[in-house]
Amino acid sequence: MIMKTIRSFVAASILGLCFAGISPAALAAKAPEPVKSVLDNYEKIRQALAQDSLKGIADHAQAIAKAVREDQSKTIPAKIADDADKLAKAQDLKMAREDFKPLSADLVAYLEQNKTGSGYHEMYCPMAKANWIQKSKKVDNPYMGKSMPRCGEMKREF
Numbered sequence: 001m002i003m004k005t006i007r008s009f010v011a012a013s014i015l016g017l018c019f020a021g022i023s024p025a026a027l028a029a030k031a032p033e034p035v036k037s038v039l040d041n042y043e044k045i046r047q048a049l050a051q052d053s054l055k056g057i058a059d060h061a062q063a064i065a066k067a068v069r070e071d072q073s074k075t076i077p078a079k080i081a082d083d084a085d086k087l088a089k090a091q092d093l094k095m096a097r098e099d100f101k102p103l104s105a106d107l108v109a110y111l112e113q114n115k116t117g118s119g120y121h122e123m124y125c126p127m128a129k130a131n132w133i134q135k136s137k138k139v140d141n142p143y144m145g146k147s148m149p150r151c152g153e154m155k156r157e158f
Helices: 002-019 024-028 035-050 057-070 078-088 093-114
Strands: 121-125 130-134 153-157
Touching (some): 035 057, 035 093, 035 130, 057 078, 078 093
Antiparallel strands (some): 121 130
């Protein structure tokens, strides 16, 4: 009886969201903190790398590490803060791109396990043999930058 009541409540809630006109994109915009902060800063790092720039990378990486470490509920694994710390120390584009790989891999794993409905897409670059996440469905490769911005493919949406 209790399970039937719970199922009815869940079904009614989902229907209510549909009839209320709340889109999946709107739900994605409501990712919990610090997830939203981490993803926003990650996206800025990805954009800089795609433009062959180091501008802002250290600051955004430090913001990721801070958001993860200050989260009382330990929503995101500490490994992501460690990855971000390493990326923040990158001295050139080659090093930054190498340090971006583990951060990306760990964020992909986090999104896969937690189904936050982030609205991000997992991409894969066969040249770099690495994944990353981004908001757009159009490939904008942070590993190849301006030399090969469309190298890669979308794997899935979170």
